[in-house]
Amino acid sequence: MTNNQSSEPDILYKIRKLVVEYHTRGVVVTAVDHVDLDIQRGEVLGLVGESGCGKSTLGKALMRMIEPPGEIVGGELWFDGTELLSLPEREIREYRGSKISMIFQDPMTSLNPVQRVDEHIIETIKVHEPETKKSAALERAQALFERLGIQKRRLNDYPHQLSGGMRQRTMVSLGLALNADLIIADEATTSLDVIVEAKLVDQLEEIRKEFWVTILLITHNIALVAQIADRIAVMYAGKIVEIGYVNDVFLNPLHPYTQGLLQSVPNIKFDEREDLFKMPGEPPSLSDPPQGCRFHPRCPHVMPICTQVEPQLLENSPDQLVDCWLYQNLPEGYESTIEVEK
Amino acid sequence: MNISSPNTTAQTSKLVDENIGFVRRIWRGRIWYGTEWYITVIGGLILLGVTMMTILAPVLAPYDPNEFIGAPFTPPGRGQQALVSRTGENPVPSASEITDEVVGVQRNQNGVNLAKELNYEYERYQNQEELLTALENGEVDLIFINQELVPEVLGAYPNLGVVDEKLGRSYRLGTDNLGRDISSRIVWGARTILGVALASALLSSFVGIPLGLISGFAGGKVDRTLSLVMDSIYSFPGLLLAIALAAMLGPGLLNVAVAISVIYIPTFYRVVRGQVLSIKESLYVDAARSLGAKSSNILRRYIFPNVIPSVVVVFSLNIADAIITAAGLAFIGLGLPPDIPDWGYDLSKGHSFLVAGQWWMITFPGIMITLVAAGFSLFGEGLSEILNPRLVK
Numbered sequence: 098m099t100n101n102q103s104s105e106p107d108i109l110y111k112i113r114k115l116v117v118e119y120h121t122r123g124v125v126v127t128a129v130d131h132v133d134l135d136i137q138r139g140e141v142l143g144l145v146g147e148s149g150c151g152k153s154t155l156g157k158a159l160m161r162m163i164e165p166p167g168e169i170v171g172g173e174l175w176f177d178g179t180e181l182l183s184l185p186e187r188e189i190r191e192y193r194g195s196k197i198s199m200i201f202q203d204p205m206t207s208l209n210p211v212q213r214v215d216e217h218i219i220e221t222i223k224v225h226e227p228e229t230k231k232s233a234a235l236e237r238a239q240a241l242f243e244r245l246g247i248q249k250r251r252l253n254d255y256p257h258q259l260s261g262g263m264r265q266r267t268m269v270s271l272g273l274a275l276n277a278d279l280i281i282a283d284e285a286t287t288s289l290d291v292i293v294e295a296k297l298v299d300q301l302e303e304i305r306k307e308f309w310v311t312i313l314l315i316t317h318n319i320a321l322v323a324q325i326a327d328r329i330a331v332m333y334a335g336k337i338v339e340i341g342y343v344n345d346v347f348l349n350p351l352h353p354y355t356q357g358l359l360q361s362v363p364n365i366k367f368d369e370r371e372d373l374f375k376m377p378g379e380p381p382s383l384s385d386p387p388q389g390c391r392f393h394p395r396c397p398h399v400m401p402i403c404t405q406v407e408p409q410l411l412e413n414s415p416d417q418l419v420d421c422w423l424y425q426n427l428p429e430g431y432e433s434t435i436e437v438e439k
Numbered sequence: 440m441n442i443s444s445p446n447t448t449a450q451t452s453k454l455v456d457e458n459i460g461f462v463r464r465i466w467r468g469r470i471w472y473g474t475e476w477y478i479t480v481i482g483g484l485i486l487l488g489v490t491m492m493t494i495l496a497p498v499l500a501p502y503d504p505n506e507f508i509g510a511p512f513t514p515p516g517r518g519q520q521a522l523v524s525r526t527g528e529n530p531v532p533s534a535s536e537i538t539d540e541v542v543g544v545q546r547n548q549n550g551v552n553l554a555k556e557l558n559y560e561y562e563r564y565q566n567q568e569e570l571l572t573a574l575e576n577g578e579v580d581l582i583f584i585n586q587e588l589v590p591e592v593l594g595a596y597p598n599l600g601v602v603d604e605k606l607g608r609s610y611r612l613g614t615d616n617l618g619r620d621i622s623s624r625i626v627w628g629a630r631t632i633l634g635v636a637l638a639s640a641l642l643s644s645f646v647g648i649p650l651g652l653i654s655g656f657a658g659g660k661v662d663r664t665l666s667l668v669m670d671s672i673y674s675f676p677g678l679l680l681a682i683a684l685a686a687m688l689g690p691g692l693l694n695v696a697v698a699i700s701v702i703y704i705p706t707f708y709r710v711v712r713g714q715v716l717s718i719k720e721s722l723y724v725d726a727a728r729s730l731g732a733k734s735s736n737i738l739r740r741y742i743f744p745n746v747i748p749s750v751v752v753v754f755s756l757n758i759a760d761a762i763i764t765a766a767g768l769a770f771i772g773l774g775l776p777p778d779i780p781d782w783g784y785d786l787s788k789g790h791s792f793l794v795a796g797q798w799w800m801i802t803f804p805g806i807m808i809t810l811v812a813a814g815f816s817l818f819g820e821g822l823s824e825i826l827n828p829r830l831v832k
Contacts, residue, residue, distance in 0.1 A: 160729055165658070194731035201729075207722040211744040220740070221730045271730055 109311050110136040110159065110279060115172035117151070117158050126384045128154040128167070130335040133410060136279065141305060141312045143322030143343070145358070146332035147380050152315045153202075155332070156281045159313070160197050161189050177278065195225040198272035202284035204264035208256035214267055215252040221274050241270040245300060262293035266300065273308060281313045286321060298325055319362045323347060331355045334381050334391040337410060341417030351419040353396045390422065402427055472825050479821025485814030493630045500623040501611070504780040507618040508608065512792070515613040515621075515799050519586040519605050525574065526600035571596055613799040615785065616792055625803055627780040632811065635696050635775075636761040640754055642700035647707025648750060654708070655715025656738050665708070673705035681764050685773040695774055699764050703757050710753050714746045748826040755819030759812045766808050782808050 117129035128151040136142050146152050154167070161181055163169055174181040176196065181189060201207040208217060218238035222229055239249045245266045256264055265285060272280045282301070286294040302325055305312055314326055322329050322343065329346050331339040331354065339352040350356045360374035378395035381387050387394055393403040402422050410420040459467070469476040492499060502508045509518050567584065574582050575596055584592055586605060593599060612621040654665040672680070684698035718724060719742065727741050768774045769783025770790075777784065782804040789801030 162725070162728055190731045190733065192731070193729055199726070199729035201722050201726055203722055207726045209723045209727065209741050209745075212740065220732070220736075224731050224733070224736070268726065271726075 107138040108135045109138040109177060110134075111173075111175035112136075112159070113173040113175070115155070115158060115174065116170040117154050117163055117167060118170045119167045121166050124384045127335055127386070128383055129158060130386075131172070132335075132337050134330060134337060134340070136311060136313060137328075138278075138311055139305070139309055140327040141301075141314055141325050143314045143316065143326030143329045144332060145317060145319060145322055145329060148317065149380060149383075150332045151335040151383070152317075152332055153283050156199065156283045156313065156315045159279075159281060160193055160199060162193075162199075191225065194221055194271075194277065195275040196277055197279045197281065198275070198277040199281045199283060200265065200268045200272060200285040203288055204261050204268060205288070207268055208264055210256055212255075213252070214254055214256065214259070217267070218252075218271060218274050221271050225275050237274065238270070241273055245270055260293075261289055262297060265289060265293075265297055269297075269300070269304070273304065273310075276308060277310065279311045279313065281315065283315045284317075285314075287316065287318070294321075301325065319359065331358065334386055335383055336391060336420060337418075338392065338420040339418065340410075341419075345414070345417050349417075351413055351417065351424060352392075352421045353398055353423070354392050357395075390420075392421075398423055400427075468825075475821050475824040477821075478817050479825060482814050482816070482818030482821055485810060486818055489629055489633065489811050489814065492626055493633050496626050496630055500620075500626040502608075502620040502623045504619060504623040504627040505778055506620075508620055509610055509614045509618045511614060511616050511618045512797050513610050513614040513618075514797075516609060516611060517585065517587060517613070518609040520583040521586050521589045521604040522581055522602040523571075523574065523584055523589075523592065523599050524581050524602045525577070526598055571599070574599065612803050613797075615788060615800050616797075621785070621799060621803055624780045624785055625782070625807055628782045628785065628804065629807070629811075631692070631775065631779055631781050632762055632765060632783075632808070635692060635699070635765045636758045636815075638693070638696035639699035639703065639761045639765075640757045642696060643703040643757065644707050644750065644754060646700075647704040648711050648746075650704075651708040651711025652715055652738060652743060652746070655712040656719060656734070656742065662712075666712070669705040669708045672701070673709070675702070677702040677760075678764060678767055681768060682771065682773060685768050690774065690776045692775060692779070695765060695768060698768070699761050702764070703761065706753055706757060707750065710749050711746055714749050715742055718742050718745050749823075752819050752823035752826065755815050755822060759815035759819065762808060762812045762815065 112132055112134040115129055115132045115134075116127065119126040119128055130151075132155060134155075144152050144155065154163070157163055158169055159174065161169065161174070169182060172182070176192065181192065184192075208214070212220075215235060215238050218241065219231060219234040222234040222237060223231075235252075238252060242249055242252060247263055247266055251259060251263065256267075259267065268285075269280075286297055289297060298321060301312060304310060314322065316322060326343050328341065329339075329343050330337050331346075331352065333354050339346060339350070339355045346355060347359065350359050354376075357374065357376040361376060376395060381391055381394065387404075389405045390396070390403040390408055393399045396403065400422055406422075406428065408420050408422045408425055410418050411425055413419045413424045465480075469480075472479075567588075570582050571584075571592065575598065581602065589601060589604065593601070610620050610622065612625065614620055615624070650665055650669075654662045680702050681698050684701055685695055688694035688698055724737055724741050727737050732741070765774065766783035766786060769781050770787040772787065774783050775781050785804040786801055786808070789797070789799075789804065793801050
């Protein structure tokens with residue numbers, strides 16, 4: 098890394114036109130639809146959106162872990178200069194764990210109940226570095242555990258003997274065991290209570306600074322994103338609708354969905370007793386998304402064009418991209434006023 | 440009052456944490472598992488008993504199970520003889536002299552003329568009464584009568600006296616139609632039936648478990664094909680298939696085990712496949728994959744160990760089934776060669792003599808089959824409720 102800020106950011110993971118579909122009983126569900134996303138090296142990118150908008154599918158697709166009936170239908174995944182989709186399965190396995198690793202939502206079930214914790218870590222190391230001796234791997238596991246603030250002797254425990262926080266930290270240590278460049282945290286803190294969550298978040302921050310890892314934080318917890326993310330990507334119905342630096346997006350949300358999402362965050366100040374903003378309508382069915390902009394049935398600023406033509410994810414201000422006609426030049430023949438359809 | 444609450448916490452923590460031995464830990468299990476615990480332990484004790492029986496068969500069995508050792512149809516607990524003579528006379532051959540020579544020779548309820556064994560010139564006496572009369576008249580000097588008839592005989596013939604009694608062998612569970620000791624056959628038969636049941640359960644698990652693992656893990660065409668094959672085997676009536684196979688393969692320990700194992704392969708297959716399908720979706724398998732583990736490794740280290748609890752249960756229940764099937768095969772004469780002591784064979788033989796009043800031939804093997812099958816069933820059911828409480832609901 099160079100010290101001087103170059104105008105071209107160092108991009109670790111370049112996602113282009115990624116499409117992931119699920120085929121079930123003749124119905125095609127497009128969970129991720131032509132997503133373009135750049136993950137910069139060393140940043141924390143928060144990926145937020147409602148449940149079922151395709152966040153987790155996107156996270157899994159980044160590791161090429163989509164299982165049937167799901168399928169990556171198209172697009173390109175450039176990780177550190179390598180196109181992952183063209184690699185054979187054997188080589189992609191090398192990337193999993195050693196270059197990209199994942200922390201899952203539910204720490205209670207993400208560890209093998211019949212393996213001791215140290216076996217998990219040793220196995221992970223041995224899979225990617227078969228020449229490593231077991232004792233050396235164990236030492237690394239111990240160092241990791243101490244770094245994450247778990248007693249060394251807990252390495253001998255089975256997962257059910259650990260608390261939720263400890264298990265999640267164990268998962269983090271699995272990700273760190275091989276110095277992965279990118280850690281995908283898929284709702285990693287959701288099932289933890291707030292205090293444990295805060296601790297884990299602190300540790301993620303520290304780890305990022307210490308190991309210079311990039312973190313993709315998939316969550317629906319906006320406050321968490323505000324606290325530790327550098328940039329935020331908002332996902333709606335399989336598409337990224339807005340990307341930008343956290344401060345910019347939070348101060349000046351452009352997409353109507355982002356605006357609604359930010360207003361929906363509960364406020365802890367009780368004396369302000371405002372009614373919580375509820376976004377009207379329901380998220381669309383991904384098997385049959387609405388024509389045009391996918392948000393138009395719920396959008397307060399809907400225009401005629403929104404119902405017919407899909408907008409593009411384009412740069413509005415520097416470093417803030419938005420997928421909305423409000424900020425883009427309309428094609429000819431469309432008015433920005435609302436008309437009654439004939 | 441103050442003391443009570445720390446006391447109870449101390450007790451609960453004692454239950455959980457205390458470093459106690461294996462046996463005491465099992466004993467403590469009754470507190471958590473209640474009814475299931477008792478069921479499992481009862482089943483376990485029965486199994487332990489039968490296992491001890493198989494291991495200690497040479498010690499426990501009084502006689503060779505195949506030897507025609509005594510009189511046919513000796514009732515349980517009987518078989519000993521008494522030597523009777525006229526009171527006041529000192530018979531020529533002493534009791535100790537003839538005992539070695541005589542005891543063990545087949546003799547029936549009517550008694551055999553002692554003279555025969557002593558190489559005396561003898562006359563044939565038709566029944567015990569004639570024999571006793573002959574003794575009374577001085578035609579013979581000594582006769583054997585059954586031990587339990589002594590008081591009755593002495594009552595009827597006051598001038599006769601017992602020279603020696605409790606001679607020869609007694610049979611705890613009686614003898615069968617060929618004079619073989621039933622208790623010995625029971626003890627040795629335990630070996631046979633456990634061997635057949637274990638061998639068949641092992642065989643079917645060796646085939647069924649890997650197939651289930653592959654089928655569930657691979658999915659797609661492999662899964663569909665294997666499922667079809669297994670379902671068609673499963674749709675046969677079990678005993679009928681076993682009969683057909685046993686008839687085809689002929690008698691023999693291994694053949695019977697193979698015939699039985701075929702009908703239980705689908706049971707293992709189905710349970711394992713179902714488990715794999717659900718475990719495959721679990722987060723820790725995803726997590727393992729996200730860490731770069733190979734498919735074979737995931738199957739071996741993540742899926743298989745988590746399938747084992749249900750396999751153990753199925754295994755135990757299958758043994759119970761296999762015992763009954765093995766007995767069934769033997770009952771219709773498709774079982775083992777006749778020189779191997781077998782409960783099912785004894786059961787079928789005893790069946791024909793039940794009408795004649797020889798109830799002991801069928802009763803004891805029947806009890807044992809029921810007991811052992813029940814033991815495995817109880818053990819398996821209890822275990823399944825302890826290992827996987829969700830199965831019950």
